[in-house]
Amino acid sequence: MLAAHSADCGRIxxxxxxxxxxxxxxxxxxxxxxxxxxxxxxxxxxHAVDEHGIDxxxxxxxxxxxxxxxxxxxxKERSLPVVVVTGSCDLAVSSLAAGADGFFAxxxxxxxxxxxxxVVLAAARAYRALLDHYAQLEAERAHxxxxxxxxxHDLRNLFAVAKMNxxxxxxxxxxxxAGHPTVCRTQLDxxxxxxxxxxxxxxxxxxxxxxxxSSSDGQFELRFAEIDSLAALARDAAADLGPVVASRIxxxxxxxxxxxxxxxxxxxxxxxxxxxxxxxxxxxxxRATIDTVERGVLLKVRGTGKRPAEGGEDPAQGPHGIGxxxxxxxxxxxxxxxxxxxxxxxxxxxxxxxxxxxAEGQPPSLS
Numbered sequence: 521m522l523a524a525h526s527a528d529c530g531r532i533x534x535x536x537x538x539x540x541x542x543x544x545x546x547x548x549x550x551x552x553x554x555x556x557x558x559x560x561x562x563x564x565x566x567h568a569v570d571e572h573g574i575d576x577x578x579x580x581x582x583x584x585x586x587x588x589x590x591x592x593x594x595x596k597e598r599s600l601p602v603v604v605v606t607g608s609c610d611l612a613v614s615s616l617a618a619g620a621d622g623f624f625a626x627x628x629x630x631x632x633x634x635x636x637x638x639v640v641l642a643a644a645r646a647y648r649a650l651l652d653h654y655a656q657l658e659a660e661r662a663h664x665x666x667x668x669x670x671x672x673h674d675l676r677n678l679f680a681v682a683k684m685n686x687x688x689x690x691x692x693x694x695x696x697x698a699g700h701p702t703v704c705r706t707q708l709d710x711x712x713x714x715x716x717x718x719x720x721x722x723x724x725x726x727x728x729x730x731x732x733x734s735s736s737d738g739q740f741e742l743r744f745a746e747i748d749s750l751a752a753l754a755r756d757a758a759a760d761l762g763p764v765v766a767s768r769i770x771x772x773x774x775x776x777x778x779x780x781x782x783x784x785x786x787x788x789x790x791x792x793x794x795x796x797x798x799x800x801x802x803x804x805x806x807r808a809t810i811d812t813v814e815r816g817v818l819l820k821v822r823g824t825g826k827r828p829a830e831g832g833e834d835p836a837q838g839p840h841g842i843g844x845x846x847x848x849x850x851x852x853x854x855x856x857x858x859x860x861x862x863x864x865x866x867x868x869x870x871x872x873x874x875x876x877x878x879a880e881g882q883p884p885s886l887s
Contacts, residue, residue: 844860
């Protein structure tokens with residue numbers, strides 16, 4: 521089994537059927553700090569690269585059991601750098617065409633071999649780092665794409681609510697329905713209020729997205745402050761939903777944390793509203809519990825009632841909030857996490873979030 525090695529050296533597999541040649545190559549490499557391993561056949565070579573962390577292969581093309589060029593192609597299919605050693609000029613040219621990263625004629629010059637090995641190892645590591653960076657960028661791109669999809673969904677729903685209520689007010693103002701010569705002022709006021717609420721939510725979503733995009737690192741520009749009581753902030757967030765909805769929310773426990781008070785208030789208001797709305801007009805009280813846990817401050821928003829029937833009305837079912845996509849993004853910007861689940865039996869909704877504990881010094885990184 522191969523041992524650990526320094527950053528500049530590598531685990532190098534020597535594929536050579538001649539013992540003296542293999543010993544010479546191993547000595548050159550080990551004296552330079554590399555860790556050589558030796559096999560004598562093509563089958564052993566493929567097994568070794570599949571089972572061990574090989575960084576580079578030094579391959580003699582004249583093997584007894586395998587065509588050297590065929591083995592070379594098999595090694596390159598595994599994305600391994602290969603330096604070829606051969607006594608044939610024709611094979612050397614063929615090896616380059618098959619993807620070899622260099623070749624040396626026998627007898628091998630130690631200095632030239634080491635120089636080539638070091639260059640190939642450095643290039644291979646740079647390539648792997650580039651692939652890792654590309655994978656990271658793809659993951660971030662997928663996260664942004666998912667966030668945009670959520671935001672578009674939320675905005676589309678809000679546009680539909682605003683359009684429906686404005687159309688209702690316009691139709692009843694100019695052409696009352698048959699049998700209903702006039703609609704009471706309260707109904708029109710409610711329709712216009714709902715439309716205005718939807719427009720306000722759209723404006724909040726747009727402002728939050730713009731705040732994220734305007735930052736140099738693509739994150740929220742947060743104004744961190746000490747929050748002495750997360751429970752008090754949650755009660756303020758509940759009060760923003762109006763007395764009817766707030767009366768159905770119980771806040772239990774408390775903790776200190778740190779964050780952007782205004783943004784967290786909007787997030788908490790959105791999550792509490794959604795939990796109450798999922799309970800229906802006759803639903804049980806929604807309970808928000810706050811605890812200090814190992815990873816920070818944990819807040820759970822949990823409902824136990826049934827979901828409202830199709831078409832049912834509820835004071836919490838309306839166009840409020842900034843959307844779950846932005847809630848998650850806001851909490852991630854604080855160094856926290858967010859999750860959502862639905863109770864299969866009761867139909868209740870369950871949100872949870874974490875925030876860092878109160879900490880001295882600088883606020884957490886936004887990256």
